[in-house]
Amino acid sequence: NLSCLGVSKEVINKLVxxxxxxxxxxxxxxxxxxxxxxxxxxSLIMYDQDVIRDxxxxxxxxxxxxxxxxxxxxxxxxxxxSDDPVATLMLxxxxxxxxxxxxxxxxxxLTDSSNSLQMINGINHIGSVYASLHQQNCExxxxxTSMAASLERGRAETRQExxxxxxxRQNVASLMKQVSKLVSxxxxxxxPPSPSRGALDVSMMSSTNSTNRKRPHECNDAASAATSSVTxxxxxxxxxxxxxxxxxxxxxxxxxxxxxxxxxxTDERSGAAASTDDNANKRPNxxxxxxxxxxxxQQGGTNLHSIIVQxxxxxxxxxxxxxxxxxxxxxxxxxxxDKAKYEHCLTLFKAVTxxxxxxxxxxxxxxxxxxxxxxxxxxxxxxxxxxxxTGRGDKGKMKKGYTGVGAKVQTLKSRFPTLTxxxxxxxxxxxxxxxx
Numbered sequence: 153n154l155s156c157l158g159v160s161k162e163v164i165n166k167l168v169x170x171x172x173x174x175x176x177x178x179x180x181x182x183x184x185x186x187x188x189x190x191x192x193x194x195s196l197i198m199y200d201q202d203v204i205r206d207x208x209x210x211x212x213x214x215x216x217x218x219x220x221x222x223x224x225x226x227x228x229x230x231x232x233x234s235d236d237p238v239a240t241l242m243l244x245x246x247x248x249x250x251x252x253x254x255x256x257x258x259x260x261x262l263t264d265s266s267n268s269l270q271m272i273n274g275i276n277h278i279g280s281v282y283a284s285l286h287q288q289n290c291e292x293x294x295x296x297t298s299m300a301a302s303l304e305r306g307r308a309e310t311r312q313e314x315x316x317x318x319x320x321r322q323n324v325a326s327l328m329k330q331v332s333k334l335v336s337x338x339x340x341x342x343x344p345p346s347p348s349r350g351a352l353d354v355s356m357m358s359s360t361n362s363t364n365r366k367r368p369h370e371c372n373d374a375a376s377a378a379t380s381s382v383t384x385x386x387x388x389x390x391x392x393x394x395x396x397x398x399x400x401x402x403x404x405x406x407x408x409x410x411x412x413x414x415x416x417x418t419d420e421r422s423g424a425a426a427s428t429d430d431n432a433n434k435r436p437n438x439x440x441x442x443x444x445x446x447x448x449x450q451q452g453g454t455n456l457h458s459i460i461v462q463x464x465x466x467x468x469x470x471x472x473x474x475x476x477x478x479x480x481x482x483x484x485x486x487x488x489x490d491k492a493k494y495e496h497c498l499t500l501f502k503a504v505t506x507x508x509x510x511x512x513x514x515x516x517x518x519x520x521x522x523x524x525x526x527x528x529x530x531x532x533x534x535x536x537x538x539x540x541x542t543g544r545g546d547k548g549k550m551k552k553g554y555t556g557v558g559a560k561v562q563t564l565k566s567r568f569p570t571l572t573x574x575x576x577x578x579x580x581x582x583x584x585x586x587x588x
Contacts, residue, residue, distance in 0.1 A: 153187075154194045156251040157244055163227060168193060171221040198248040200241065452487055455552040456531035457524070459488075459497060460513075464523055469513040477502040493558025497534075500561050504533040538564070 154164050165181055171193060178185040196214055204210050221227075222237035232239040452458055463469060468482045477498045488494045505513075512518065512526050535550050538560050550556075 153251075154190050154248070157229075157247055159229070163225075164190070166225050167221060167227055170225050171217065194248050197241065197245050198252065200245050452485070454487055454554050456497060456501075456534055456554060456557060457527045457552060459494070459554060460501070460527040460530055461523060464513060464518070464527075467516070477505070488554060490555055490558065493555050493562065496558040496561040496565075497554050500534050500537065500557065501530060504537050505530055506533075541568075 157164075168189065172179075172189065174180055174189075176185070177183055179189050180186065196218060200215055200218055203212060204215055210216075218241055219238055222241050225237075227237050227240055228235060229240040229243055232243040234240075452462065462485055463482050466483060479495045479498055482498065484491060484494050509526055509530060512522070518526070531552050534557060535552070538550070538557070541564050542560070
């Protein structure tokens, strides 16, 4: 600092005000940051000769500013034994540097006592650093333990979820079995109409049996007994009295009514049985259609995706690789009316399907998601190939119906007679000479 120079404050303040343009009150005289400013100027004066030596010239900003300030204030120290302010600058630099070395032990030679003191200070510093590192290590261990516990809890929850999922899968499988049983038991049929009630004369029935309806076989037995009674009376009496004749007529009329009712009931039962037999004959057709699938496959989609899915479900791909997408080996469902366009689509399938897709189609255990994914990939590849061959069109606006695609393939074959299978990039692709 500048206090080691032993000069008055007026000289120091005059030099500082000339050297530095102060605009902040804290750096002015008696300001709270004034000591920092004085220490900075003392450092500039102390290292002036070092700066000149390192720069190789006196013409640097710091040295020039110091000399201009000393000349402007005409700062001359009698101890410099010269009237040149620069000599005072050099003297002050030496005084400040000597004081700085005296008050800093690092610039003093080591002694036994100072060596021990530095060793103790070093050991204490190492101890403090070790304590800090140990504390950080303990905190990291605690965090690691907490993270391990959280991970273990997550694993336990995962295992619990897996067990619950397994139980749910078992429950779903059990429900599916029950549903399958119910579907197999369910056999929809047209129920026969309820038989119409026979026209029995209730007034002729006995009042004692009016609340208890007789069964058909009981009515049949009663009719037989009445008929037998009438026949025996007719055989026993050839010339009945008027009263006897009236009674016989009434009995015969009653018997005829009962016989007619029994006969009508028997006919209705026979008609119901015949209707039941007809319904039994209809059951196979109804069973084919009750689950939404028609036997001749009239219903369903008619796009490229549907051709592949239907062929896979009909097990047409469980053949040798060479016969895939050959019309002779793939049954054409009835809903695909145009045979030529259907076969054109098969030709396009054979051209764009990759080896990996063929292997997937020959796998009989594909899930529905996997099957639909492969079918979509092949359908998209068909549209890409059409755009590639025609050189125009936007695949995003093209439809995947078999009639439209088949018509485009037919047009390509007519435009390019040389359209053949060529081995391109390791795959059989539909192409022609000069165009990939």
